[in-house]
Each structure stands twice: as structure tokens, then as C-alpha cells.
Amino acid sequence: AQRVTQPEKLLSVFKGAPVELKCNYSYSGSPELFWYVQYSRQRLQLLLRHISRESIKGFTADLNKGETSFHLKKPFAQEEDSAMYYCALTDFGNEKLTFGTGTRLTIIP
């Protein structure tokens, strides 16, 4: 069975400091990993996916198959990054996602 673990329920970071939201997964197939974000009073939306290898809003995430991790990073936090972040996993080509429990990120001004 596939599983996604986000060990931090809450994370507070000062503005301008680096951010790292942790995501570990357990899956033996060919995983596709995603980060979804929900800003206050907005819908849940895709932030980035590992296949795209792109940086969105200054965030990046690298899939590390050896450590089975897909941590989300940003070098300098901004106040508008405060949100709920979910890591999600699926088998390549499968439409069903398994979500982690989420991390609420708060940026302290």
C-alpha cells in the first residue's frame, strides 16, 4: 500500500528565512509526486509536480528515490507563502492520488 508522511503538522518560519516542508513516501512502483497548496479562503490547487522539474513561486522539490522523499523548499520565505501544504503520490499514469496529512506553514513577519 502506498503512504505519504508529512511529519510536521505545523511549521513557523520567519520572513526571509529558508523553508523546508518534509514529505516521505512508501511505494514500490514508479511514483509520481505532487505538492498541492491551499491558501486561506481559496481552493486547493496544484503547486508543482516532480515530473515538471520547475520552480513555482520560488518553491522547488526534488524526488529522492533513495531516501523516498520529496521535500518542498524555498530559500527565502514570504508572508504570502502562509498556507496549508499537502504532498501527494500516485503510481505513474494512475489518476488516483494518495495525500499526506498536510503541513500548515505560517510565515512570521
Added chain:
Amino acid sequence: DVKVTQSSRYLVKRTGEKVFLECVQDMDHENMFWYRQDPGLGLRLIYFSYDVKMKEKGDIPEGYSVSREKKERFSLILESASTNQTSMYLCASSFGLAGGTDTQYFGPGTRLTVL
């Protein structure tokens, strides 16, 4: 812009009532999903539909059923609501890529309270 709408933002029902949650998408997406979102538990998939009249159980289907009679509409049904079904319900849709996993687009959510 993909638009996923849900029939109600807030709903209050009594134990034992039959509850219908409606979701409509306007982008001709093949796939539609129902999740519930609970603090500390994240999003959990209830049911998934990949075509009209087709459905698959998710991780927590007990106590729920679904209906997809038209491509754009996916309904979640609580046959006999119970207090442990108090939650935020999110609908999502995706196009359905061949050989890939498409982005899921979410609705605003329905906060259901069962008294």
C-alpha cells in the same frame, strides 16, 4: 479557466437524513473525485469516477455512494447521515491524460455538519 462548483458551501443535516452533495465541472473532464478533508487526517478519497456511470471505490467508501449520470456532474450521497460524517467535502476533476497523471482541479468545498 477550469471551474468546479459545489452546490452548497455549508450544510446542516440531522442524523439519519439522506444527503446529496452535487459537483459540476465545465471543462469536459473525464475524471471526477470526492474527498473528505479532516484536520490531522488530510484528504481521503471516497469515490472516483473515470467516465459516465463508471465509479471506483476510494479509501473510505463506507456510508457513501455516488452517481454520475452526466459527464459534468458527480453526486455524493450519504444514505443515512451520521455524526462521524461531519466534515469538509471536496470535489475535484481532471482531464485524464493517456500515460500520465493530470492535474486535479478542486471545488470550494462543502462543510457538512450532521447533528
